[in-house]
Amino acid sequence: MEDSKLNELLERYRTGKATPEDKAFLESWYLSHNQSSPFIMSDEERLKDVDKVWAILEKDLGSSQKNDLWYRIAVAASILIFLSIGSFFLLHQKKQVLLNNIAKNALAPGKNMATLTLANGKKVILGNTVNGKLASEAGVTISKTKNGELVYTAHAATAKDESQFNTLETSKGEQYQVVLPDGSHVWLNAASSLKYPVVFAGKERIVELSGEGYFEVAHNKAMPFKVISANQTIEVLGTHFNVMAYPDEKAIKTTLLEGSVKVSNRSGSKMLIPGQQSQVVGGSIDVVNNVDLEDVVAWKNGYFKFNENLECIMSKISRWYNVDVVYQGKPDPKLFFGGKISRTRDIAEVLKIMEYTGNVHFKIEGRRIIVMQ
Incomplete structure (x- = not known):
C-alpha cells in the first residue's frame, strides 16, 4: 500500500471519518505488513525514532484515546510508515514493549x-x-x-x-x-x-436455555413464548432479544432489540423496551438503559466487539476458541479495551491486537492462554 493512501486512511481515522471498512482494511494491512525490511537499525535507534513519532502523535491526537484498539493500530501503522521496519515496537507510557511471538501458536x-x-x-x-x-x-x-x-x-x-x-x-x-x-x-x-x-x-411455547442465545420469535398472540434460564423466565409474544445466561458469569443479561419482553423471577418482574437490558444477580432484577446493541449481538453477526475489561474479553475468547485462560497475577478490573475484529480470525491475530496496546501480553501453551500484565 502506498504511503500516501495509508496516510489518507489514517487522517480519516484521526478525524473520525473512517468507515468500518476503512478500519477493517487498516487492521488487515497492519497484521499482514511485510516483516522484511531493507533497513537495518539497532534496537536503540528504533526506540529513539519511536519516541519521536510517539511524541508527535500524542501532541496531535491527545491522550484520551490511548486505550482504544483502533487508535493503537493507527499509531502502530504510523510508526511503521515512519521507520520502514518490520519489527513491531510500541511505547506505552514511555516504556518500550516488545511484542510476543504468538503467531506460531495460532x-x-x-x-x-x-x-x-x-x-x-x-x-x-x-x-x-x-x-x-x-x-x-x-x-x-x-x-x-x-x-x-x-x-x-x-x-x-x-x-x-x-x-x-x-x-x-x-x-x-x-x-x-x-x-x-x-x-x-x-x-x-x-x-x-x-x-x-x-x-x-397448548397455551405456551416454552424453551430452556443455558449459555447464550439470540432469539427472533415468531408472533403468536394466542401462545406466548417463554425462555427459562437459571433463575429467570422471559415471556414474549413475538420479538428480537439476546439472552446471556452462562453459569460462570456474574449476571444473567437479557437485551431487547425489538418488541417487548417481561423478565421475571421470584422477586418480581420487569418490562423491557428496545435498547434496555435486564441484569439478574441473585434475586434482584436491574434494568440498564441505552445498551450498545451492536456490542451485544456482535457474536451472532460474526465478530467480537470489545468495550469491556480484560476478564470479560478473555471469557469470550475462551468459549469461542476452546481454550483455558490462566492469569499471572490478578487482572486489573479497570483495564478496558475497545475494538472490533472478525471471529473468523485465528486466536493469534486477536491476541496480537490486544498486545499492541502495551497493557497486556499473552503466551500460548497448547490450548492454554497465559495472561501477563
Missing part, C-alpha cells in the same frame, strides 16, 4: 457445529452430517440446510405429541442456528444448550 476459530439429542436419546453430530432430512418425530420433519441451519417443519395433520423434546448443544468453539416448529429462529453461541419440544402445543 489456534483456529470456532465453527458451525452442534450436537442434537433427539427424543429417543439418539445423538446427531450436525457438523458431520450431510444436508437434508435427519429424522422425523411427532409428525415433524427435522432437517439440516446447506446454510448450516437445523429446521423443524411441522405437518399439521400429524403433529400432535408435545411431550417429546430435543436438545441442541454447542461445545466451546461451536455455534449453530435452529428454526423451531413455530418458525422462531434461534442462534446459539458457544458452550450453550437449548431444550425445546418437537411440537409446540
Whole structure:
C-alpha cells in the first residue's frame, strides 16, 4: 500500500471519518505488513525514532484515546510508515514493549457445529452430517440446510405429541442456528444448550436455555413464548432479544432489540423496551438503559466487539476458541479495551491486537492462554 493512501486512511481515522471498512482494511494491512525490511537499525535507534513519532502523535491526537484498539493500530501503522521496519515496537507510557511471538501458536476459530439429542436419546453430530432430512418425530420433519441451519417443519395433520423434546448443544468453539416448529429462529453461541419440544402445543411455547442465545420469535398472540434460564423466565409474544445466561458469569443479561419482553423471577418482574437490558444477580432484577446493541449481538453477526475489561474479553475468547485462560497475577478490573475484529480470525491475530496496546501480553501453551500484565 502506498504511503500516501495509508496516510489518507489514517487522517480519516484521526478525524473520525473512517468507515468500518476503512478500519477493517487498516487492521488487515497492519497484521499482514511485510516483516522484511531493507533497513537495518539497532534496537536503540528504533526506540529513539519511536519516541519521536510517539511524541508527535500524542501532541496531535491527545491522550484520551490511548486505550482504544483502533487508535493503537493507527499509531502502530504510523510508526511503521515512519521507520520502514518490520519489527513491531510500541511505547506505552514511555516504556518500550516488545511484542510476543504468538503467531506460531495460532489456534483456529470456532465453527458451525452442534450436537442434537433427539427424543429417543439418539445423538446427531450436525457438523458431520450431510444436508437434508435427519429424522422425523411427532409428525415433524427435522432437517439440516446447506446454510448450516437445523429446521423443524411441522405437518399439521400429524403433529400432535408435545411431550417429546430435543436438545441442541454447542461445545466451546461451536455455534449453530435452529428454526423451531413455530418458525422462531434461534442462534446459539458457544458452550450453550437449548431444550425445546418437537411440537409446540397448548397455551405456551416454552424453551430452556443455558449459555447464550439470540432469539427472533415468531408472533403468536394466542401462545406466548417463554425462555427459562437459571433463575429467570422471559415471556414474549413475538420479538428480537439476546439472552446471556452462562453459569460462570456474574449476571444473567437479557437485551431487547425489538418488541417487548417481561423478565421475571421470584422477586418480581420487569418490562423491557428496545435498547434496555435486564441484569439478574441473585434475586434482584436491574434494568440498564441505552445498551450498545451492536456490542451485544456482535457474536451472532460474526465478530467480537470489545468495550469491556480484560476478564470479560478473555471469557469470550475462551468459549469461542476452546481454550483455558490462566492469569499471572490478578487482572486489573479497570483495564478496558475497545475494538472490533472478525471471529473468523485465528486466536493469534486477536491476541496480537490486544498486545499492541502495551497493557497486556499473552503466551500460548497448547490450548492454554497465559495472561501477563
